[in-house]
Amino acid sequence: EVQLLESGGGLVQPGGSLRLSCAASGFTFSTYGMAWVRQAPGKGLEWVSGISGSGGSSTYYADSVKGRFTISRDNSKNTLYLQMNSLRVEDMAVYYCAKEGPTRVADYWAQGTLVIVSS
Amino acid sequence: DIQMTQSPSSVSASVGDRVTITCRASQGISNWLAWYQQKPGKAPMLLIYAASSLQSGVPSRFSGSGSGTDFTLTISSLQPEDFATYYCQQANSFPITFGQGTRLEIK
Numbered sequence: 001e002v003q004l005l006e007s008g009g010g011l012v013q014p015g016g017s018l019r020l021s022c023a024a025s026g027f028t029f030s031t032y033g034m035a036w037v038r039q040a041p042g043k044g045l046e047w048v049s050g051i052s053g054s055g056g057s058s059t060y061y062a063d064s065v066k067g068r069f070t071i072s073r074d075n076s077k078n079t080l081y082l083q084m085n086s087l088r089v090e091d092m093a094v095y096y097c098a099k100e101g102p103t104r105v106a107d108y109w110a111q112g113t114l115v116i117v118s119s
Numbered sequence: 120d121i122q123m124t125q126s127p128s129s130v131s132a133s134v135g136d137r138v139t140i141t142c143r144a145s146q147g148i149s150n151w152l153a154w155y156q157q158k159p160g161k162a163p164m165l166l167i168y169a170a171s172s173l174q175s176g177v178p179s180r181f182s183g184s185g186s187g188t189d190f191t192l193t194i195s196s197l198q199p200e201d202f203a204t205y206y207c208q209q210a211n212s213f214p215i216t217f218g219q220g221t222r223l224e225i226k
Contacts, residue, residue, distance in 0.1 A: 035215075037163075045155075045163060045206050047215040060213040063120070096162055103169050104210035105153040109162035 002026040002108045004097050009113030016087050016117075022080040022097030022110055030054070030075035033100035036082050038093035039112075046093075049082065050100070065091075084115070092117045121145050121209050125218035131226040136197045140221045142190045142207035151211035154183055154192045157220075158203045166205075167192065197223075 008020040020036070035050040049071040052058040059071050070083040080097055094114050098106035122145035132138050142152065150170035155163040165174045167183035170190055180195040194201055202225050207218040 044220045045157075045208075045217045047208075047217065050213070050215065060215075062214045101165075101168060103151065103153070104215070105165060105168045105208065106155075106163070107165050107168070107174065109164070112162055 002099060004099065004108060004110035006095070006097050006110045006113040009095065009115050011116045011118065012087055013119050014087060014089055014117055017083070017085045018087065018115060019084070020082040020095055020097070020113060020115075022082075024078045024080065024099065027099065029073075029078040033104065034071075034073060034080045035098045035100055035106055036071065036080075037096045037098055037106065037109075038091075038115075039096070040090070040093040043093075048095070050104075051080070053100070087115075087117045089117050091115065120214055121148060121212060121216050123207055123209055123216050123218040125205075125207055125221050127221060128219065129222040129224060131224045132197055133226045134197050134199055136226075138194045138197060138223065140192045140205055140207075140223075142185075142192070142218050144188045144190075144209055144211075147187045148209045148211035150186050151209055152183070152185065152190050153208045153210060154181075155206045155208065156201075156203045157206065163206065194223075199225075 003025045005023045032053040036048040050060045068086045094112040097110040099108040101107035152170045154167040157163040171183045
């Protein structure tokens, strides 16, 4: 059974940093692309970042986070990360980690972790 | 970036109704289109991928169609558990983008 367990959310001041983690199990983690998707309170879904699988190291970012967020993975630990720097109020959201299927869609999602950016 | 536009933004329907939601891409995306369902306080769930392929475990009353720029999600006979918000997503090119969502409410 595919399981994705996030951690690292919380309260941070504007300009601060936070690192989200997503521990994966139930599938061959290294083989699959992974992604982060966020949802601001009362708003729709926004794709944030993706990273390739199968030994690749390609990374992709939404324009809104490019240069501030860094996605990475540790295949030895079956864990996905999102390093978030220079956080802004508009980054406040529930962040979901997701496993990508063959057509780059998110076929499994974690439960979500809330990031609050406030002074 | 590819813009995804869903219509309607909200729809009211009754149990047993047939409902269709549309999604239009600002440029051609072949069949790189997915549909998700999200219930309040929960993570989204994949319903349809590659425009018309049903994700494993999803009831057959859900179906998708379309190619290029115009796509539809159809629920053939609404069940009580189907009242939720639905999102389309293009996976043709980065950045991946979602539609704004369609809220399906009970009439």
